[in-house]
Amino acid sequence: MESMTQFRVAAEAAGAVLVECQHLVEAVTFIAERAAGDLLLPGSVSCHRVRLAEQLRGAGLNMLPVTRDQAAEAAAGVTSACFAIADTGTLVLESTAEDVRLATTLPTRHFVLLDRRKIVADGLAAVEPLRRMHQQNPRNYIAYITGPSRTADIERVLTIGVHGPKELYILLLDDWSEDLLEM
Amino acid sequence: MSLPEGKKMNKQRSKAYQVRIDKALATPRLQQALHQFGDAYLIAREKAFAGLDFEALRQEIGAMKDDVRLNHEKYLQQFIANAQAAGATVYQAATAEDANRYIADLAKQQGVKLSVKSKSMASEETHLNKALEAAGITPLETDLGEWILQLSGQRPSHMVMPAIHMFKEEVAELFSRETGRTEVADIPHLVEVARQQLRQGYLDADMGISGANIAIAETGGIALVTNEGNARLTTTLPKTHVALVGIDKLVPTLEDAAKVIRVLPKNATGQALTSYVTWIRGAIPGGDGEKDLHIVLLDNGRSRLAEDEKCCDTSRCIRCGACANVCPVYQSVGGHVFGHIYIGAVGIILTAFFHGLDNAAELVKACIGCRSCVAVCPANIDLEGIILSLRETIADKEGLGVGKSLVFRKVMRNRKLFHSLLRAASKLQKPVTRGQRSIRHLPHFFSSLTEWRTLPAIADRPLRDIWPGQNLQAPQKKVALFGGCANDFLYPELGSDLVEVMNHLNVVVDYPQKQNCCGVPALYSGDKETAVELAKQNIDALLEGNPDAVLTTCPTCTMALQRDFVEHFKDDSPWRAKAEKLASITVDAAGYIVNQLGAADQFADLPLAQKVTYHDSCHLKRGAGVWREPRQLIETSGHQLVEMDHADRCCGFGGSYSLTSHPDIARKILEDKLQDIEKSGADCVAMDCPGCMMQMRGGLEKQESRVRVTHTIELLAAGLRAK
Structure with missing residues (x-):
């Protein structure tokens, strides 16, 4: 199966929502429609490059400073992803900077911008970029995220959104970033 | 590993454990939840591994973790x-x-x-x-x-x-x-x-x-x-x-x-x-x-575990918990009974090393030995084998108990004495059997044993005494039957049927008279010394006539001959060679017919066709790797094969497990099996193990079910006779 198709099937099976975007403006509009409150936008090379903050603000969204106190008040986090893993529908986020972790753990919704070209086949194929991330950042916190937060701890009934985000949106873009290590 | 002094404490511990078992068995909602989870788990797991080679993956993890240990x-x-x-x-x-x-x-x-x-x-x-x-x-x-x-x-x-x-x-x-x-x-x-x-x-x-x-x-x-x-x-x-x-x-x-x-x-x-x-x-x-x-x-015991010759493979464990998910004992009593802090099969072993042997002593006995955990272990750990070795360690420390010690050491090792006692028992049982083949009620103290299943009577004459003469002109093969105690003394007709089936294939069958119990009851109770002595007797008896193959009708005996005997003598070279020779020619009867003789079609379209469901015996499927062969024989011979749910789930027999050590859990596991059999709509349930026959026939007779229990070999023989 083509890796994009495989990624879509696996990510949707895990409860993520995939959104096809031709241009960044569609992604911005989608976020504006779904955010339902203030945003957290942690520092990111790729987001900065396209001045995402300005575009989101232009769409009427408010961004809170990504601090411990404020992060808990936000409705959604917006981040990029370094790359994705096709067979399990997983996003890989370099999360060493604390603001990335706050923005992806506390709010109810998480929007992730992903370049369609950055999909590797499986967990073993992910090791090569993972190792390079370790070399680039000797102290690190790297997150594999597959679908929203879930639990089956009460009577084994699958329930979405226990401690982490309840909704995970993957916004697929072209020409966003080619570098597997870039967030 | 330390144990508290004194048998009194051990008795108190066993009593307390029994109370917890009783309590868990009286909570049907828990059992239902664990059964449902077990079913859903198997389906989800199969889907998750679709397209992957689980066997290769677990070999790889096992090898990697061994490297880490070494x-x-x-x-x-x-x-x-x-x-x-x-x-x-x-x-x-x-x-x-x-x-x-x-x-x-x-x-x-x-x-x-x-x-x-x-x-x-x-x-x-x-x-x-x-x-x-x-x-x-x-x-x-x-x-x-x-x-x-x-x-x-x-x-x-x-x-x-x-x-x-x-x-x-x-x-x-x-x-x-x-x-x-x-x-x-x-x-x-x-x-x-x-x-x-x-x-x-x-x-x-x-x-x-x-x-x-x-x-x-x-x-x-x-x-x-x-x-x-x-x-x-x-x-x-x-x-x-x-x-x-x-x-x-x-x-x-x-x-x-x-x-x-x-x-x-x-x-x-x-x-x-x-x-x-x-x-x-x-x-x-x-x-x-x-x-x-x-x-x-x-660390807390992990280094000791890694250095333990018998248990070290447990260091491979990645803590997935699957060994509990599929365990019929866990599904019957839950993890608060079948576990200490760590639960399930691996939990038993981890408990022995992390929390002391005393905390593991009851759990070690509660394993029924069905090997369903071994089949799903992602680190390729022979959990059942390791639990057995722990049972031996505990028996060495705590003793076997007077009864078992007497039976194993004084009686079973002396074949003539053992067999004359069985013959005497066949006479003495008359007041309870009333001449019937099944015991429906045992008196007084033993009555609970026949509350939920009948028990087979000891046959009037054992197989060894009624061994049929055979007149084959030019037999293509000469094989020996290892009967095992059940085939010999409880179900001698199964042995005669095997002879009939083999003669039909122009194979002559010998019954070496010096064969004794395979030693599994002693081994599973922790008495390795007796098991080794019995292995020696059997190796000599079975190799004496230089047969082309040694056939078995009981998969637990098969595992003893194929696996345990070789293990006993791995450091004893003259015996090792003989044990390896015996292991190499030992095969279950169905596997012999289908794989070695390629003769399944010799039973094509026999009369007496009926609707048959097949029960996979634990040691046949997960020990010998045989499950297709009996099904092929059943279908070829003209029967309609209908699969029951959980065909390869343990029936709850487990030898002394259902008779003396854990009859209550065995009863619960049997209930599950009987439900699956009845639901299949079959007239007959076939299997290749006399122990499973005893358990299921006992349960179905007690329920006055119309479903009959048969060994696959008996099914074939009945067809041949009706032709």
């Missing part, structure tokens, strides 16, 4: 050096107390009042919460299941789903007490309550405590495999992060970690991958500076 010091030092270079403080804790003291002291030094925890079995193992509370620190469990258990003062009953034994009504009651409101027993609502209640904890806590699923030597980092997101919060928000890591979690490289992650969630819950895999290496930024990361490497 080079443990090297990988451990590599891990420590890399973790320290990345700014982590590493502490090596020899014992549980040691680990707890370090963490509690650290918390006190840092003035910690509240500590949030993500799920960690290692912290359950060390009873860390108690140690923290004693030091004035409040531990707050944030994993939903663990929090429920903390509120109710219980311990986990499953390694991956700790509160699997609890129901939403109980959870609602606990949560209502916590919030001071009335929380309804609606699962999404209860999950939301947990989210709201625990949220402030992460922000207020000064210390986050996690476990680790993997420790990677190459990087000095750890990986956490989780679903809820609480581990991410626990390792992000508080200033200090303490990771309590068992030293058996080490892997050499990131590739090895990826291989563990590929298998762990699939085998644990049937998920392709958990929501989160979190890789943490060193002291990362946090707040105004960097976080304070402490890695506590816990």
